[in-house]
Amino acid sequence: MQRVLNASLAVAALMAGWMSMKWLGLVLAVTVIAFWMVLQFNRASRQLRNVADRPKGMVDSVIALQSRLGHGMSMADVLAISNSLGQRVEGTNGDWMWRDSYGNQIVVTFRRGGVERWAATRTDSSAPAAGVPAKTLPTAAAA
Template sequence: MTGWLLAAVALAVGFWSYGWQGGVLALSVIVFWLLLQFSRAMRAMRRASESPVGRLRNAVMFQSRLKRGMTMLQIVGQTRSLGQRRPELGDDVWTWTDDGGVGVTLHFERGQLARWTLDRPADGPAEAPVDAPPAPAAPPPAA
């Protein structure tokens, strides 16, 4: 919405300041901006088409870079993959999973990232707590 408002203001200022030549210049700048946006979207989609749907390298690292308000184009650019749609969870919900089975579920509202969850597999290997002391070493054999 803001982009269209800025385009209208640029067109009005161009016409008001320089007449029809200013309007043509403003229109040329607007068309150039739209072509740049289209090119950016096509580049992201081309990269995403080379990867399996809903897969990414590392879900934990990916979720650490997420921010509220990101667009789907930004997400696809980071994952280099199209997400797997999850209509049973909501209207605009998508999931990406890594090779270890860890997944990230993203919830979009009005085209922007609203919230996300990191889903770890329940049947994964049991891990020791981070603050646990190391296990004692076996005593050396007697000589």
């Protein structure tokens, strides 16, 4: 949806530029579109720089991450709320996993550029430990 909107706005800017000032308007529209693309690239680079400082696949709280997830969120949105790059789950195409220091983990499935579903597994202990029996939290399935 976002791609269609961006393409439509770019075409509209080009048409408006051409209709208002011919070649000068077209050059102005191309300049504005290029500037917008540089701004978007800068935003993505800044976000990746911010999450690169944290350990890969680690979050402060899986439960907090799970409560903020929503269907259709992009990977950029998930990176913004998790503040960490996820770890790709081996053997899957669009599954990414995050863990916290208590042993809880969440696996988020991305399809067509957005969150389709997620499943959190939570340990029964509140102290950071490994090997504690875990229980699975309710998963969010796509409607």
